[in-house]
Amino acid sequence: xxxxxxxxxxxxxxxxxxxxxxxxxxxxxxxxxxxxxxxxxxxxxxxxxxxxxxxxxxxxxxxxxxxxxxxxxxxxxxxxxxxxxxxxxxxxxxxxxxxxxxxxxxxxxxxxxxxxxxxxxxxxxxxxxxxxxxxxxxxxxxxxxxxxxxxxxxxxxxxxxxxxxxxxxxxxxxxxxxxxxxxxxxxxxxxxxxxxxxxxxxxxxxxxxxxxxxxxxxxxxxxxxxxxxxxxxxxxxxxxxxxxxxxxxxxxxxxxxxxxxxxxxxxxxxxxxxxxxxxxxxxxxxxxxxxxxxxxxxxxxxxxxxxxxxxxxxxxxxxxxxxxxxxxxxxxxxxxxxxxxxxxxxxxxxxxxxxxxxxxxxxxxxxxxxxxxxxxxxxxxxxxxxxxxxxxxxxxxxxxxxxxxxxxxxxxxxxxxxxxxxxxxxxxxxxxxxxxxxxxxxxxxxxxxxxxxxxxxxxxxxxxxxxxxxxxxxxxxxxxxxxxxxxxxxxxxxxxxxxxxxxxxxxxxxxxxxxxxxxxxxxxxxxxxxxxxxxxxxxxxxxxxxxxxxxxxxxxxxxxxxxxxxxxxxxxxxxxxxxxxxxxxxxxxxxxxxxxxxxxxxxxxxxxxxxxxxxxxxxxxxxxxxxxxxxxxxxxxxxxxxxxxxxxxxxxxxxxxxxxxxxxxxxxxxxxxxxxxxxxxxxxxxxxxxx
Numbered sequence: 001x002x003x004x005x006x007x008x009x010x011x012x013x014x015x016x017x018x019x020x021x022x023x024x025x026x027x028x029x030x031x032x033x034x035x036x037x038x039x040x041x042x043x044x045x046x047x048x049x050x051x052x053x054x055x056x057x058x059x060x061x062x063x064x065x066x067x068x069x070x071x072x073x074x075x076x077x078x079x080x081x082x083x084x085x086x087x088x089x090x091x092x093x094x095x096x097x098x099x100x101x102x103x104x105x106x107x108x109x110x111x112x113x114x115x116x117x118x119x120x121x122x123x124x125x126x127x128x129x130x131x132x133x134x135x136x137x138x139x140x141x142x143x144x145x146x147x148x149x150x151x152x153x154x155x156x157x158x159x160x161x162x163x164x165x166x167x168x169x170x171x172x173x174x175x176x177x178x179x180x181x182x183x184x185x186x187x188x189x190x191x192x193x194x195x196x197x198x199x200x201x202x203x204x205x206x207x208x209x210x211x212x213x214x215x216x217x218x219x220x221x222x223x224x225x226x227x228x229x230x231x232x233x234x235x236x237x238x239x240x241x242x243x244x245x246x247x248x249x250x251x252x253x254x255x256x257x258x259x260x261x262x263x264x265x266x267x268x269x270x271x272x273x274x275x276x277x278x279x280x281x282x283x284x285x286x287x288x289x290x291x292x293x294x295x296x297x298x299x300x301x302x303x304x305x306x307x308x309x310x311x312x313x314x315x316x317x318x319x320x321x322x323x324x325x326x327x328x329x330x331x332x333x334x335x336x337x338x339x340x341x342x343x344x345x346x347x348x349x350x351x352x353x354x355x356x357x358x359x360x361x362x363x364x365x366x367x368x369x370x371x372x373x374x375x376x377x378x379x380x381x382x383x384x385x386x387x388x389x390x391x392x393x394x395x396x397x398x399x400x401x402x403x404x405x406x407x408x409x410x411x412x413x414x415x416x417x418x419x420x421x422x423x424x425x426x427x428x429x430x431x432x433x434x435x436x437x438x439x440x441x442x443x444x445x446x447x448x449x450x451x452x453x454x455x456x457x458x459x460x461x462x463x464x465x466x467x468x469x470x471x472x473x474x475x476x477x478x479x480x481x482x483x484x485x486x487x488x489x490x491x492x493x494x495x496x497x498x499x500x501x502x503x504x505x506x507x508x509x510x511x512x513x514x515x516x517x518x519x520x521x522x523x524x525x526x527x528x529x530x531x532x533x534x535x536x537x538x539x540x541x542x543x544x545x546x547x548x549x550x551x552x553x554x555x556x557x558x559x560x561x562x563x564x565x566x567x568x569x570x571x572x573x574x575x576x577x578x579x580x581x582x583x584x585x586x587x588x589x590x591x592x593x594x595x596x597x598x599x600x601x602x603x604x605x606x607x608x609x610x611x612x613x614x615x616x617x618x619x620x621x622x623x624x625x626x627x628x629x630x631x632x633x634x635x636x637x638x639x640x641x642x643x644x645x646x647x648x649x650x651x652x653x654x655x656x657x658x659x660x661x662x663x664x665x666x667x668x669x670x671x672x673x674x675x676x677x678x679x680x681x682x683x684x685x686x687x688x689x690x691x
């Protein structure tokens with residue numbers, strides 16, 4: 001969930017300092033000014049990703065629309081390639097059409113740098129996608145890292161060699177990593193640092209940066225002389241065992257194998273089991289997936305710390321990660337242990353448990369943290385879901401039904417729809433999980449504007465809910481409330497507020513209870529507020545919205561509260577209270593920003609612009625309108641939202657133009673549209689127009 005307060009562009013942090021490579025940096029930077037597609041190739045562990053990141057960070061200022069990073073490591077095939085790249089460039093595509101077309105249209109007018117990292121395993125689909133994007137977007141520049149070229153017309157291949165093995169850069173890298181001279185840290189080494197043995201280590205490891213970093217970790221533990229001696233005694237044998245690989249691959253794999261030998265048996269076992277994680281993981285997740293046999297809750301944390309000390313596992317705050325090459329080596333050992341399937345099943349089970357907990361705690365104080373957690377664990381949720389689609393479609397249905405509403409609210413509509421449709425096709429189960437998945441699919445289709453198909457899915461959802469839970473004695477349950485919300489949402493967005501009121505009113509009457517009793521019930525009450533507003537019953541809408549908002553405040557709930565603030569802004573605007581409308585619109589925007597909901601931000605900016613115009617602030621209204629248009633474009637849609645908002649948008653644009661004059665309005669609007677959307681959102685929240 002990307003923070004909308006960031007400046008345009010997104011590049012990951014450089015977790016260690018960059019050592020050497022001055023000539024390569026200068027050459028690759030120059031290539032970026034002369035070629036539109038550059039592929040950095042080289043053996044595993046040579047530093048392709050680190051070089052590309054450093055160069056992209058230096059070059060970002062030369063691209064008006066920023067530099068954007070897409071990590072393709074976790075992709076298992078090309079099915080989610082376009083969705084991953086779209087997410088990387090902040091395209092929260094809400095359209096139901098071809099995803100590559102929406103991405104090409106989004107990039108067409110932009111002058112940006114797109115970095116695709118780790119394309120090796122999806123080289124052919126990447127080549128096809130980039131050929132289309134480069135043809136559609138004449139100002140697009142692409143930097144790729146891959147172990148082999150893509151073969152696209154016009155591709156410039158930049159081959160990255162290891163550091164000169166006996167040179168200053170290699171020895172400097174080894175020493176800095178061994179002594180922790182990065183980000184201001186230092187570490188005391190066992191014994192003295194001696195240049196001679198250090199140089200011998202660099203030569204033996206052929207200057208391959210990842211191999212040097214693994215050796216540096218051992219130097220921190222044993223000292224430089226001991227590491228040099230171990231390489232003398234074991235390295236040639238390890239290289240011999242890797243003879244099936246090309247020469248430099250042999251050296252790297254031998255270095256990894258040497259690190260593997262130096263680990264204790266428990267650490268090796270944990271290394272192997274951790275390879276099931278494709279993205280970052282925390283200690284609790286590692287414990288759930290990797291415990292068993294000698295790895296217990298008592299022994300696992302110490303084993304994980306040991307893997308961090310020897311640089312097999314990277315620590316990033318309170319999360320951990322394996323590099324691709326390290327993961328590949330450990331996965332081979334997991335296969336030899338005969339545990340690959342069992343550990344993959346444990347990982348999928350952990351993803352299902354995570355999604356169920358997030359869904360169960362959606363209505364409450366942990367809502368915001370769950371949005372963040374599911375965003376951080378998105379890669380592994382997809383990995384677990386892919387596994388369950390192959391092995392247990394019923395559990396896949398349960399997982400995606402629990403996670404899809406989070407995904408849809410954060411703009412991952414295509415992924416949600418794709419997984420929901422697959423799970424519904426493959427699973428034959430009847431009951432609450434199927435009703436839940438149909439509900440999630442219906443919401444996704446509605447947000448994409450595919451109302452005809454959404455209506456069909458809504459009817460299927462209602463039938464499945466009745467089959468799953470309807471009882472003459474107890475009345476409708478949670479899945480029936482879900483179905484009513486979906487039907488009401490579709491009615492609202494297709495201009496039928498009375499139908500929305502009737503459908504949720506019928507179910508709420510048949511299932512008495514308080515709004516805070518469940519998330520489904522809360523959402524049905526929200527539809528009531530929207531319906532009352534749509535019918536012009538503003539006093540009733542405002543009273544119910546304020547009462548429901550108070551409940552949300554008590555619960556520390558954000559999503560429903562933001563939607564209610566939108567309605568309160570709308571009723572204020574319609575009721576002639578523009579100052580109140582401005583206040584609630586800003587409250588709504590803050591909530592949607594925290595949730596990472598670009599679609600919701602666009603809606604909020606629309607109503608804020610109208611309220612500002614009604615309040616006489618034409619300049620800020622023009623600025624906010626330009627920012628709103630930028631956000632709408634990021635969803636792939638023209639301006640949308642509640643039908644009643646469309647006329648208000650036009651009315652108050654006319655008001656703002658009359659206040660400051662059309663030429664001034666147009667100038668401010670276009671300046672905001674072409675600026676950084678996140679900066680525009682900051683200005684809207686602060687109430688300060690662009691100058």
